[in-house]
Amino acid sequence: MKKTAFADSARQVLSIEAAAIELQLQHIGESFEQACQEILDCDGRVIVTGMGKSGHIANKIAATLASTGTPAFFVHPGEASHGDLGMITPKDLVLAISNSGETPEVLTILPIIKRMGVPLIGMASNPDSTLAHTADVFVKVPITQEACPMNLAPTASTTATLAMGDALAIAVLNARDFNESDFARSHPGGSLGRRLLLYVEDVMHKADEIPLVDATQKLADALVEMSSKGLGMTGIVGSDGELLGIYTDGDLRRSLAANHQLETPISELMTANPITVSSDLLAAEVVALMKDKTINSILVVDDGKVVGALNMQDLLRAGVL
Numbered sequence: 581m582k583k584t585a586f587a588d589s590a591r592q593v594l595s596i597e598a599a600a601i602e603l604q605l606q607h608i609g610e611s612f613e614q615a616c617q618e619i620l621d622c623d624g625r626v627i628v629t630g631m632g633k634s635g636h637i638a639n640k641i642a643a644t645l646a647s648t649g650t651p652a653f654f655v656h657p658g659e660a661s662h663g664d665l666g667m668i669t670p671k672d673l674v675l676a677i678s679n680s681g682e683t684p685e686v687l688t689i690l691p692i693i694k695r696m697g698v699p700l701i702g703m704a705s706n707p708d709s710t711l712a713h714t715a716d717v718f719v720k721v722p723i724t725q726e727a728c729p730m731n732l733a734p735t736a737s738t739t740a741t742l743a744m745g746d747a748l749a750i751a752v753l754n755a756r757d758f759n760e761s762d763f764a765r766s767h768p769g770g771s772l773g774r775r776l777l778l779y780v781e782d783v784m785h786k787a788d789e790i791p792l793v794d795a796t797q798k799l800a801d802a803l804v805e806m807s808s809k810g811l812g813m814t815g816i817v818g819s820d821g822e823l824l825g826i827y828t829d830g831d832l833r834r835s836l837a838a839n840h841q842l843e844t845p846i847s848e849l850m851t852a853n854p855i856t857v858s859s860d861l862l863a864a865e866v867v868a869l870m871k872d873k874t875i876n877s878i879l880v881v882d883d884g885k886v887v888g889a890l891n892m893q894d895l896l897r898a899g900v901l
Contacts, residue, residue: 593727593735600723600736601743607720608747614717615701616751619650622699624671626652629660631685633734634677634741641675641745648753657685665692673699677745679721679737681709690714703744705737719744780866781859783898784880784888785811791889792817793846795824799835800842802827802849811891813877816850823886825850828877856881859888863900866890 619626626645630638638654645652655664657676668674674693678686681704693700694714702715705722712718721744727735791809793802795816805814806827813828827850835849856879857866870878870892880888 596725596727597736597739600740603722603724604740604744604747607722611717611719612747612751615719615748616755618673618699618701618717619645619675619748619752620755622650622671622673624651624669624673626650626673626675627655627668628652628675628677629655629657629686629689630677631657631683633738634679634683637738637741637745638675638677640742641677641749644746644749645752648749649756650749650752657683657689660689661685665689668693668696668698670697673701675701675703676711676715677703677741678709678711679705679734679741681706681711683711686711687714703741719748778863778898778900779859780857780861780863780880780888780890783863783894783900784859784890785809785894786888789889790879790886791815792886794819795845795847797846798842799840799844799846799849802846803832803842806832809889811877811889813879813889813891815854815879815886815889816846817886821885823854823856823879823881823884825852826854826879827851828875854879858882863895863898867892867895867900870895 626642628638628642628645629635635654635656642652642654653667655667660668676686676690681702687710690700690711699717700715702711702718703721704711704718705720706712707718707720712720721737721741723736723740725731726733726737789809791805791811791814793805793814793816795818802814802816806812806829813826815823816825816827818824824847827846831849831851835844840849855869855873855875857869859880859882866878870876877889877891879886880890
C-alpha cells in the first residue's frame with residue numbers, strides 16, 4: 581500500500597467520522613433535554629452500561645460524568661446478569677448504550693431495571709429498536725455509514741456516541757454551575773487540582789523551620805540562620821515577635837559589594853515592611869505574586885505574627901509551578 585493511499589484512507593475515515601458528529605446536531609432536541617434533566621434530578625449514581633465497543637464508550641462516558649460533577653460508574657451488562665445488578669439502587673439511573681439497540685446482553689437486564697423503577701435512558705442509532713421502546717427517554721445517535729470500508733467495524737458510530745455522551749455530560753455540568761474548584765476536587769492529583777486545592781499552609785515551612793532573627797542581632801547571626809534554614813532569606817522580628825523586615829540572598833550580595841561588616845546590626849541592612857502573604861492564600865496566587873514582584877522567597881504572616889516561610893523551590897516541589 582502506497583504512503584499516499586495511507587493518507588487518503590485516513591482522510592476518508594476522519595471525514596466520515598466528522599460527518600457522523602455533525603449529523604448529531606440535528607438530533608439535539610426534546611429527548612436530549614429530557615435525558616439531561618433525568619441525570620440532573622438523579623439522587624443516586626448514573627450507571628452506564630454497554631457491550632463490546634459500546635461498552636468501551638460507555639466506560640468513557642461514565643468517567644466523564646464522574647469527573648464533571650455527576651457520580652457515575654460503568655457496569656458490564658454481562659456481569660450484571662451474574663450479580664452486578666446488585667450495584668444498582670432505586671435512587672440510581674441507568675444509561676444503556678447499544679448501536680443497534682438490540683444487544684442481547686443489554687436487553688437481558690432491561691426488564692429487571694424497569695421492575696426496580698430505575699429511570700432508563702437509552703442511546704442507540706435505531707429508534708425502532710427494543711432499547712428505544714423500553715427506555716423512559718431515548719436519545720437517537722444515527723449514522724449513515726461506518727468508516728470501515730465493509731461498514732462493519734464500529735467506528736463512526738462509536739465516535740458519534742462518545743460525542744453525544746460528552747454533550748450530555750457538559751450540558752449537565754453547565755446546569756450544575758460546576759466550576760474549576762469542583763473539577764479540581766475530582767482531580768486532586770492533576771495540575772489543576774494542585775493549583776486550586778493547595779494553600780500556602782499546605783506547602784510552607786513552619787515552627788523551627790522558619791528563618792528568623794531578632795532585630796538586635798548582627799549580620800553574622802542572620803547569615804548563620806539563612807544557611808541553616810536554606811530558604812535564601814531570614815525574617816527580622818522585634819521583641820514582641822512583630823515582623824520588621826527581611827534579609828535575602830540579594831541583600832547579602834549588596835552587603836558584600838558595600839563592604840558591610842559581619843558585626844553590622846541586621847536592622848540596618850534589612851528591607852523593611854517586606855511583602856508577605858497569609859496562610860489561607862492559594863499557593864497558585866503566591867506564584868503569581870512572586871513572579872510579579874520578582875522575588876524568590878516570602879514570609880507568611882497571620883494576625884501580625886510570622887507563621888511560615890516558603891520559596892519558589894517549595895512551590896515547584898508541590899507541583900504548583
